[in-house]
Amino acid sequence: MPAEPLLQLALYQPSIPPNTGNIGRLCVGMGARLHIIGPCAFDFSDKALRRAGLDYWPHLDWRLHEQPADFLAWLDDRRPWLVTKFGRTRFDQAAYAAGEVLILGNELHGLPQEWHARWPERQVAIPVFGQIRSYNQANAAAMLLSQAMRACGGFDGWRPPG
Secondary structure: OOOOOEEEEEEEOOHHHHHHHHHHHHHHHHHHHHEEEEEOOOOOHHHHHOOOOOOOHHOEEEEOOOOOHHHHHHHOOOOOOEEEEOEEEEEEHHHOOOOOEEOOEEEEEOOHHHHHHHHHHHHHOOOOOOOOOOOOEEEEEEEEHHHHHHHOOOOOOOOOOO
C-alpha cells in the first residue's frame, strides 16, 4: 500500500476526458492522490487509457468511487475543501493542512447543493477578473493544488536539478 499522499484531489462526476487526463498528469507530478467520483461519462479500462495516450496513468495513485455515496463513505469524517464560485474564502487564503481532500465539481454542473450545505465553511473560490464564466477544470486544479502544496510545505524539499 502506498504511503499517504500530502494532498488528495477529487473530481465529482467529470465529463470531459482531457480535463481528467490533465489533472491525472498534475497529480502524478505533485505526488497527490486522485479520486474520481462517478458515475463518469467515459471509460477507465486499460485499453481506453492506452488509446488516449495516457502513458503516465500507471504512475498515478488514484481511486474510482462508482457513486457519490461510495466517496462519502471513504471520506468518513474528513472535512474536504470544495472549490466553488460561491466560496467565501479565496483559494490562496485557506488554511490547508497535510492530508487534505480538495474537491472540484463537474465541469457543467458543479457540486451538489447538499455538499455545499454540508461544508459551508470549507468552500474556496478562485477569483475571476476577466470576461470568462470560470476557469477550465484542469487549470483550476493546477492553481488549487499548487497553492495547497505550497501552504503545506510540499515544495520545501525541492532543489533544482544538477
